[in-house]
Amino acid sequence: EVQLVESGGGLVKPGGSLRLSCAASGFTFSSYSMNWVRQAPGKGLEWVSSISSSSSYIYYADSVKGRFTISRDNAKNSLYLQMNSLRAEDTAVYYCARAGGEDWGQGTLVTVSS
Amino acid sequence: SYELTQPSSVSVSPGQTARITCSGDVLAKKYARWFQQKPGQAPVLVIYKDSERPSGIPERFSGSSSGTTVTLTISGAQVEDEADYYCYSAADNNLERVFGGGTKLTVL
Secondary structure: OEEEEOOOOOOEEEOOOOEEEHHHHHHHHHHHHHEEEEEEOOOOEEEEEEEEEEOOOOEEOOOOOOOOEEEEEEEHHHHEEOOOOOOOOHHHEEEEOOOOOOOOOOEEOOOOOO | OOEEEEOEEEEOOOOOOEEEEOHHHHHHHEEEEEEEEHHHHHHOEEEEOEEOOOHHHHHHHHEEEEEEEEEEEOOOOOOOOEEEEEEEEEEOOOOOOOEEOOEEEOOO
Protein backbone atom coordinates (compact mmCIF):
# COMPACT_ATOMS: atom_id res chain seq x y z
CA GLU A 1 0.00 0.00 0.00
CA VAL A 2 1.34 3.41 -0.98
CA GLN A 3 1.78 5.79 1.94
CA LEU A 4 2.90 9.41 1.98
CA VAL A 5 3.17 10.95 5.43
CA GLU A 6 3.93 14.65 5.82
CA SER A 7 5.35 16.19 8.97
CA GLY A 8 6.95 19.40 10.14
CA GLY A 9 4.02 21.79 9.98
CA GLY A 10 3.14 24.18 12.75
CA LEU A 11 2.85 27.79 13.82
CA VAL A 12 5.62 30.15 12.75
CA LYS A 13 6.02 33.94 12.82
CA PRO A 14 6.23 35.97 9.61
CA GLY A 15 9.79 35.90 8.31
CA GLY A 16 10.45 32.56 9.97
CA SER A 17 11.38 29.18 8.52
CA LEU A 18 10.03 25.64 8.54
CA ARG A 19 11.14 22.38 6.97
CA LEU A 20 8.46 19.96 5.84
CA SER A 21 9.18 16.28 5.35
CA CYS A 22 7.29 13.58 3.49
CA ALA A 23 8.04 9.92 4.18
CA ALA A 24 7.16 7.62 1.30
CA SER A 25 6.55 3.87 1.34
CA GLY A 26 4.85 1.21 -0.74
CA PHE A 27 6.40 2.19 -4.07
CA THR A 28 9.82 2.72 -5.62
CA PHE A 29 10.27 6.31 -4.47
CA SER A 30 13.47 6.85 -6.47
CA SER A 31 11.61 6.24 -9.75
CA TYR A 32 9.03 9.00 -9.42
CA SER A 33 8.91 12.76 -9.65
CA MET A 34 7.22 14.34 -6.65
CA ASN A 35 5.19 17.47 -6.00
CA TRP A 36 4.32 19.75 -3.12
CA VAL A 37 0.81 21.20 -3.36
CA ARG A 38 -0.84 23.54 -0.86
CA GLN A 39 -4.34 24.63 0.00
CA ALA A 40 -5.07 27.79 1.94
CA PRO A 41 -8.06 27.62 4.30
CA GLY A 42 -11.26 27.60 2.26
CA LYS A 43 -9.36 28.02 -1.01
CA GLY A 44 -8.38 25.87 -3.97
CA LEU A 45 -5.35 23.74 -4.66
CA GLU A 46 -2.09 25.49 -5.56
CA TRP A 47 0.91 23.72 -7.06
CA VAL A 48 4.05 24.75 -5.16
CA SER A 49 7.03 22.77 -6.48
CA SER A 50 8.13 19.68 -8.38
CA ILE A 51 11.30 17.60 -8.33
CA SER A 52 12.30 14.87 -10.76
CA SER A 53 13.29 11.38 -9.63
CA SER A 54 17.04 12.13 -9.58
CA SER A 55 16.65 15.80 -8.56
CA SER A 56 17.89 16.89 -11.98
CA TYR A 57 14.81 18.99 -12.67
CA ILE A 58 13.28 21.30 -10.08
CA TYR A 59 10.45 23.77 -10.62
CA TYR A 60 8.72 26.32 -8.40
CA ALA A 61 5.59 28.43 -8.52
CA ASP A 62 6.34 32.12 -8.86
CA SER A 63 4.73 32.70 -5.45
CA VAL A 64 7.47 30.74 -3.64
CA LYS A 65 10.46 31.09 -5.96
CA GLY A 66 13.54 32.25 -4.07
CA ARG A 67 12.02 31.42 -0.67
CA PHE A 68 11.25 27.69 -0.83
CA THR A 69 13.61 24.84 -1.68
CA ILE A 70 12.47 21.34 -2.62
CA SER A 71 14.80 18.38 -2.17
CA ARG A 72 14.72 14.62 -1.77
CA ASP A 73 16.78 11.80 -0.32
CA ASN A 74 16.09 8.64 -2.31
CA ALA A 75 18.09 6.54 0.16
CA LYS A 76 15.69 7.60 2.90
CA ASN A 77 12.55 7.58 0.70
CA SER A 78 11.93 11.16 1.75
CA LEU A 79 10.86 14.44 0.19
CA TYR A 80 11.48 17.83 1.78
CA LEU A 81 10.37 21.43 1.48
CA GLN A 82 12.51 24.09 3.14
CA MET A 83 10.40 27.21 3.57
CA ASN A 84 12.13 30.50 4.41
CA SER A 85 10.91 34.09 4.70
CA LEU A 86 7.41 32.84 5.41
CA ARG A 87 4.45 35.14 4.90
CA ALA A 88 0.87 35.11 6.13
CA GLU A 89 -0.24 34.08 2.65
CA ASP A 90 1.81 30.87 2.94
CA THR A 91 -0.67 29.64 5.55
CA ALA A 92 -2.08 26.42 4.13
CA VAL A 93 -2.25 22.66 4.32
CA TYR A 94 0.77 21.34 2.46
CA TYR A 95 0.44 18.03 0.64
CA CYS A 96 3.13 15.89 -0.89
CA ALA A 97 2.03 13.86 -3.88
CA ARG A 98 3.40 11.69 -6.62
CA ALA A 99 3.78 13.94 -9.64
CA GLY A 100 1.10 12.05 -11.55
CA GLY A 101 -1.33 12.71 -8.73
CA GLU A 102 -2.00 9.03 -8.10
CA ASP A 103 -1.14 9.27 -4.43
CA TRP A 104 -1.29 12.05 -1.85
CA GLY A 105 -0.41 12.42 1.79
CA GLN A 106 -2.89 13.59 4.38
CA GLY A 107 -1.31 17.04 4.52
CA THR A 108 0.39 19.10 7.22
CA LEU A 109 -0.86 22.52 8.32
CA VAL A 110 1.47 25.50 8.23
CA THR A 111 0.23 28.64 9.96
CA VAL A 112 2.18 31.87 9.58
CA SER A 113 1.03 34.38 12.17
CA SER A 114 2.45 36.72 14.77
CA SER B 1 2.34 32.12 -15.89
CA TYR B 2 -0.87 30.72 -17.29
CA GLU B 3 -4.34 29.91 -16.08
CA LEU B 4 -6.96 27.21 -16.21
CA THR B 5 -10.54 28.46 -15.91
CA GLN B 6 -13.37 26.44 -14.36
CA PRO B 7 -16.93 27.40 -13.40
CA SER B 8 -17.17 27.99 -9.68
CA SER B 9 -20.18 25.73 -9.25
CA VAL B 10 -22.30 23.14 -11.02
CA SER B 11 -25.52 21.69 -9.69
CA VAL B 12 -27.43 18.61 -10.82
CA SER B 13 -30.09 16.27 -9.47
CA PRO B 14 -29.17 12.67 -8.65
CA GLY B 15 -29.08 10.56 -11.78
CA GLN B 16 -28.46 13.49 -14.09
CA THR B 17 -25.27 14.11 -16.05
CA ALA B 18 -22.85 16.65 -14.64
CA ARG B 19 -20.35 18.36 -16.91
CA ILE B 20 -17.48 20.45 -15.61
CA THR B 21 -15.32 22.36 -18.06
CA CYS B 22 -11.75 23.61 -17.82
CA SER B 23 -10.35 26.09 -20.33
CA GLY B 24 -6.83 27.27 -21.08
CA ASP B 25 -4.62 27.75 -24.12
CA VAL B 26 -2.13 25.17 -22.89
CA LEU B 27 -4.79 22.45 -23.03
CA ALA B 28 -4.45 22.37 -26.79
CA LYS B 29 -0.91 21.02 -26.30
CA LYS B 30 -0.84 19.39 -22.86
CA TYR B 31 -2.87 16.66 -21.20
CA ALA B 32 -5.11 17.49 -18.27
CA ARG B 33 -5.87 15.61 -15.08
CA TRP B 34 -8.93 15.89 -12.90
CA PHE B 35 -9.01 15.60 -9.12
CA GLN B 36 -11.95 15.13 -6.77
CA GLN B 37 -11.67 16.54 -3.25
CA LYS B 38 -14.20 16.00 -0.49
CA PRO B 39 -14.18 18.17 2.67
CA GLY B 40 -11.29 17.40 4.99
CA GLN B 41 -9.77 14.87 2.60
CA ALA B 42 -6.82 14.81 0.24
CA PRO B 43 -7.54 15.04 -3.49
CA VAL B 44 -8.17 11.88 -5.51
CA LEU B 45 -7.19 11.48 -9.16
CA VAL B 46 -10.25 10.64 -11.27
CA ILE B 47 -9.01 11.29 -14.82
CA TYR B 48 -5.55 11.52 -16.40
CA LYS B 49 -4.34 12.11 -19.97
CA ASP B 50 -7.61 13.97 -20.63
CA SER B 51 -9.76 10.85 -20.71
CA GLU B 52 -8.08 7.91 -18.96
CA ARG B 53 -9.66 6.61 -15.77
CA PRO B 54 -7.45 5.18 -12.98
CA SER B 55 -8.35 1.79 -11.62
CA GLY B 56 -10.97 1.98 -8.92
CA ILE B 57 -12.67 5.07 -10.33
CA PRO B 58 -16.31 4.38 -11.28
CA GLU B 59 -17.14 4.18 -14.98
CA ARG B 60 -19.57 7.09 -14.63
CA PHE B 61 -16.53 9.39 -14.58
CA SER B 62 -15.20 10.25 -18.04
CA GLY B 63 -13.11 12.96 -19.63
CA SER B 64 -12.87 14.54 -23.04
CA SER B 65 -10.90 17.23 -24.81
CA SER B 66 -11.63 19.66 -27.60
CA GLY B 67 -9.18 22.37 -28.52
CA THR B 68 -8.45 24.48 -25.45
CA THR B 69 -11.19 22.96 -23.30
CA VAL B 70 -11.34 19.72 -21.37
CA THR B 71 -14.52 18.39 -19.82
CA LEU B 72 -15.15 16.07 -16.90
CA THR B 73 -18.46 14.24 -17.27
CA ILE B 74 -20.19 12.35 -14.48
CA SER B 75 -22.96 10.28 -16.02
CA GLY B 76 -25.72 9.52 -13.55
CA ALA B 77 -24.25 11.64 -10.78
CA GLN B 78 -24.73 10.31 -7.27
CA VAL B 79 -24.97 12.10 -3.96
CA GLU B 80 -21.53 10.78 -3.02
CA ASP B 81 -20.04 12.57 -6.04
CA GLU B 82 -20.71 15.91 -4.36
CA ALA B 83 -17.23 17.41 -4.01
CA ASP B 84 -14.83 20.01 -5.36
CA TYR B 85 -13.26 19.14 -8.70
CA TYR B 86 -9.98 20.56 -9.99
CA CYS B 87 -8.34 20.33 -13.40
CA TYR B 88 -4.53 20.33 -13.56
CA SER B 89 -1.95 20.60 -16.29
CA ALA B 90 1.64 21.47 -17.06
CA ALA B 91 2.73 24.66 -18.78
CA ASP B 92 3.81 24.65 -22.40
CA ASN B 93 7.43 25.07 -21.31
CA ASN B 94 7.06 22.35 -18.67
CA LEU B 95 8.48 24.65 -16.02
CA GLU B 96 5.18 25.20 -14.21
CA ARG B 97 2.11 23.25 -13.27
CA VAL B 98 -1.24 24.77 -12.45
CA PHE B 99 -4.60 23.86 -11.01
CA GLY B 100 -7.86 25.33 -12.15
CA GLY B 101 -9.75 27.34 -9.56
CA GLY B 102 -12.01 24.41 -8.72
CA THR B 103 -15.69 23.64 -9.26
CA LYS B 104 -18.06 22.80 -6.44
CA LEU B 105 -20.41 20.07 -7.62
CA THR B 106 -23.72 19.88 -5.80
CA VAL B 107 -25.89 16.81 -6.28
CA LEU B 108 -29.34 17.23 -4.76
